[in-house]
Amino acid sequence: MEVHQLRYFCAVSETGSFTRAAEREQVAQPSLSQQIMKLEEELGVRLFDRLGRTVRLTGFGQVFLPRARAILGELKAAKDEVAERQSAVAGPVSIGVIPTIAPYFLPLPLALFSRKYPQASINVAEDVTARLMDRLRAGQIDLAILAMPLRGHDLETFNLRTERLFAIMPRAHRLAKKRKIMLKELRDQPFLLLREDHCFRDTAIEVCKRARVVPKVVFESGQFSSILAMVGAGLGISIVPEMAVEQRPDCSYVAVADDRASRTIGVVTLKGRYLSRVQQAFLAHLHTFSQKDN
Amino acid sequence: MEVHQLRYFCAVSETGSFTRAAEREQVAQPSLSQQIMKLEEELGVRLFDRLGRTVRLTGFGQVFLPRARAILGELKAAKDEVAERQSAVAGPVSIGVIPTIAPYFLPLPLALFSRKYPQASINVAEDVTARLMDRLRAGQIDLAILAMPLRGHDLETFNLRTERLFAIMPRAHRLAKKRKIMLKELRDQPFLLLREDHCFRDTAIEVCKRARVVPKVVFESGQFSSILAMVGAGLGISIVPEMAVEQRPDCSYVAVADDRASRTIGVVTLKGRYLSRVQQAFLAHLHTFSQKDN
DNA sequence: GTACTTCCATAGTCAGTGCCTATTGAACTT
DNA sequence: AAGTTCAATAGGCACTGACTATGGAAGTAC
The missing domain is CATH 1.10.10.10 (Winged helix-like DNA-binding domain superfamily/Winged helix DNA-binding domain)
Structure with a gap:
C-alpha cells in the first residue's frame, strides 16, 4: 500500500x-x-x-x-x-556550564538571547566538567561551556576567551599592595581551593606546579564566593580567574604574572550531533561573545 | 514521503x-x-x-x-x-422486492439465510418495480426480486420461477367449479386489479389482451389480500399468480389455461456492481430457490 | 601497537515498476 | 449513424529503490 x-x-x-x-x-x-x-x-x-x-x-x-x-x-x-x-527559532536549548563560569559569564548572553528569540527556552544545567561531559554524550544537553582544553575525538570546541589569574589575599597581607606577583612568592602560604571535582582546582594546582609550588590546602569549597569570604577573614590566600574577581573591602587581588597562568573557557558540542535552528542560533550567539587575544 | x-x-x-x-x-x-x-x-x-x-x-x-x-x-x-x-460473510445486504412477491416468496429464503449467516443483516425494501430500479441504479439496494423480463443493458438477471395464473372468483360464481378456464370466458366480468404502478396489473392486462379481453376494472388496490377479500364479498373477479393463492371460505381459484398466462419472477443486479461476500452469498442462496420448468 | 571487527556511508549496477502515449471498447449524446 | 467521453489495455521508457562491493571511522582483542 x-x-x-x-x-x-x-x-x-x-x-x-x-x-x-x-x-x-x-x-x-x-x-x-x-x-x-x-x-x-x-x-x-x-x-x-x-x-x-x-x-x-x-x-x-x-x-x-x-x-x-x-x-x-x-x-x-x-x-x-x-x-x-x-x-521557527524556537524550542528547547539545553546547555551545561561549570560552576566557576556560570554566575560570571552566563547572565548577559542568556538575557540577550532570550530577548532576541523570545520563543526559545533555555535550560541551564550547572555541574562539574565530568558530569557535564556525560550528559553531553548522552544527548541530555546540546552544548557545554567549560574550561579548555578538552581531550576527546568526538568533540567540537571553540574558545570563548582566555583570562588571567589573580591571587586573592586579605587586604592586610604583606603582598597585597603589589601590582603583579609571581606564584613562587606564594610558596608556604596557606591555600584555599575548590573541591576536587572542580576543574579550576586542577588549573590552579597545575600553574603552581609549573612554578614549583605545592599549595598547602587549608580549606575547600564548591564556590568562589565562599573562598573569597574565607580569604577576607584571613584564613589564607587563593587563586581565581579574572571573572571571579569581585571587589570586597576585605580582599585584595594581584595579577599573577607567571607565563601561562591563565584559564581558557570555551564551548563544546558533540561531533555529529544535529542541532536544531535554535540550538544553532544559540551557538552562533555564543560565538559573538568570544574575545580572541584576551 | x-x-x-x-x-x-x-x-x-x-x-x-x-x-x-x-x-x-x-x-x-x-x-x-x-x-x-x-x-x-x-x-x-x-x-x-x-x-x-x-x-x-x-x-x-x-x-x-x-x-x-x-x-x-x-x-x-x-x-x-x-x-x-x-x-466474514457479514455485514449489510440491501434487497428490494415488489409487494406481489414479498409476503409469499421471501419469508423462507430470508429465514434460512439468517440462520446460516447470523452475522449478516438483511434489509428489505418493498416497493414497486420502477422505484426499486431507481434504487438499484443509485446503489441503495444490492439486488431486487421482481417480475421478469426486464429491459436494461446495465442489468444482470436470472429467473427464480415461473408460476401459472389463477382466476379468483366468489365461491358461488358460475365458473367456480371448473378445473381450468380460458380467459375469454371472463369477458364482461367486473375486474378487481392492482393499482397502476404495480407490474402485475400490467401482466394481468397483457394476458387479457392476448385473449381479446379488455377487463372492466371496478376496484383497485395495492395488495392482493384486499382484492381477495373484495372478491369474496362478491364485488367481481380477479387474476392472481399462483403464490398469492390462499384458501378462503368465500373464494374459488381456477387455473388459467391460456398459453403464456404466467408470471416469471427473478433476481436483478446491476452489471459491474461489486458485491461483498455476504451479498454474493445471498445471491447464491437465492439461486438455490430457483425452480426451472415450473 | 597492530590486526580484527563493527558500524554507517559511498559508488556503481541492475531490475522492477510507475508513468507515459496510443489505442480499444463500451456507453452515452447529437 | 457519427461523434464524444469514459475507463481499460498494450507497449515502451526512465526513474529509483535494491543490490554488491568498498571505504573510512571507531571500537575491541591480542
Whole structure:
C-alpha cells in the first residue's frame, strides 16, 4: 500500500471520475487506473463500481475512504510539524556550564538571547566538567561551556576567551599592595581551593606546579564566593580567574604574572550531533561573545 | 514521503542501529540508509545523530517517531478492517422486492439465510418495480426480486420461477367449479386489479389482451389480500399468480389455461456492481430457490 | 601497537515498476 | 449513424529503490 495510491483513491472518490482525478493528480489516466487496480488487488476487494460512465464507491470503498483521508492528513501533519519546528527559532536549548563560569559569564548572553528569540527556552544545567561531559554524550544537553582544553575525538570546541589569574589575599597581607606577583612568592602560604571535582582546582594546582609550588590546602569549597569570604577573614590566600574577581573591602587581588597562568573557557558540542535552528542560533550567539587575544 | 521510509525510520528508532534495522526489514543496509537520508532530505531535518557506533534520535526524530508509528498503525488498521469485512460473510445486504412477491416468496429464503449467516443483516425494501430500479441504479439496494423480463443493458438477471395464473372468483360464481378456464370466458366480468404502478396489473392486462379481453376494472388496490377479500364479498373477479393463492371460505381459484398466462419472477443486479461476500452469498442462496420448468 | 571487527556511508549496477502515449471498447449524446 | 467521453489495455521508457562491493571511522582483542 503506497501513499500515492491513497492519494489517487481519494481523488477518484472526490471527483467521481478517473479522468478528472488524473487531471487533479497531474498524472495520466491509465497510470491512475493502474494504481487503483493495484490497491484493490492488495486489499482483495473492489473499491469502485465502474458503471459505464459513472464511478461509485463500493461498500468497501466507503469504509476505506475515511481511513485513507485520515492517513493522508496525518502524513501532512507530521511533515508540517517538523517544518514548523524547523522554521521557527524556537524550542528547547539545553546547555551545561561549570560552576566557576556560570554566575560570571552566563547572565548577559542568556538575557540577550532570550530577548532576541523570545520563543526559545533555555535550560541551564550547572555541574562539574565530568558530569557535564556525560550528559553531553548522552544527548541530555546540546552544548557545554567549560574550561579548555578538552581531550576527546568526538568533540567540537571553540574558545570563548582566555583570562588571567589573580591571587586573592586579605587586604592586610604583606603582598597585597603589589601590582603583579609571581606564584613562587606564594610558596608556604596557606591555600584555599575548590573541591576536587572542580576543574579550576586542577588549573590552579597545575600553574603552581609549573612554578614549583605545592599549595598547602587549608580549606575547600564548591564556590568562589565562599573562598573569597574565607580569604577576607584571613584564613589564607587563593587563586581565581579574572571573572571571579569581585571587589570586597576585605580582599585584595594581584595579577599573577607567571607565563601561562591563565584559564581558557570555551564551548563544546558533540561531533555529529544535529542541532536544531535554535540550538544553532544559540551557538552562533555564543560565538559573538568570544574575545580572541584576551 | 513513502510508506517504506516510515517503516525504515521506525525500525532504526527501535533497534538503535541501521544494520539491525536493515536485517529486521529484510533489506540491505545501504538501501535503508539511502531511504532514511531521502526522508531527512524531504523533511529538511536530520532525524538521527550518527555518533560513531551509536545512532540516536534527534529532537526532530523524537517528534516524528510517534507520528510515523501512528501512520503505520492506521495503514495496517485500514487494511485489516477491509480484510475483516471481506473474510466474514457479514455485514449489510440491501434487497428490494415488489409487494406481489414479498409476503409469499421471501419469508423462507430470508429465514434460512439468517440462520446460516447470523452475522449478516438483511434489509428489505418493498416497493414497486420502477422505484426499486431507481434504487438499484443509485446503489441503495444490492439486488431486487421482481417480475421478469426486464429491459436494461446495465442489468444482470436470472429467473427464480415461473408460476401459472389463477382466476379468483366468489365461491358461488358460475365458473367456480371448473378445473381450468380460458380467459375469454371472463369477458364482461367486473375486474378487481392492482393499482397502476404495480407490474402485475400490467401482466394481468397483457394476458387479457392476448385473449381479446379488455377487463372492466371496478376496484383497485395495492395488495392482493384486499382484492381477495373484495372478491369474496362478491364485488367481481380477479387474476392472481399462483403464490398469492390462499384458501378462503368465500373464494374459488381456477387455473388459467391460456398459453403464456404466467408470471416469471427473478433476481436483478446491476452489471459491474461489486458485491461483498455476504451479498454474493445471498445471491447464491437465492439461486438455490430457483425452480426451472415450473 | 597492530590486526580484527563493527558500524554507517559511498559508488556503481541492475531490475522492477510507475508513468507515459496510443489505442480499444463500451456507453452515452447529437 | 457519427461523434464524444469514459475507463481499460498494450507497449515502451526512465526513474529509483535494491543490490554488491568498498571505504573510512571507531571500537575491541591480542
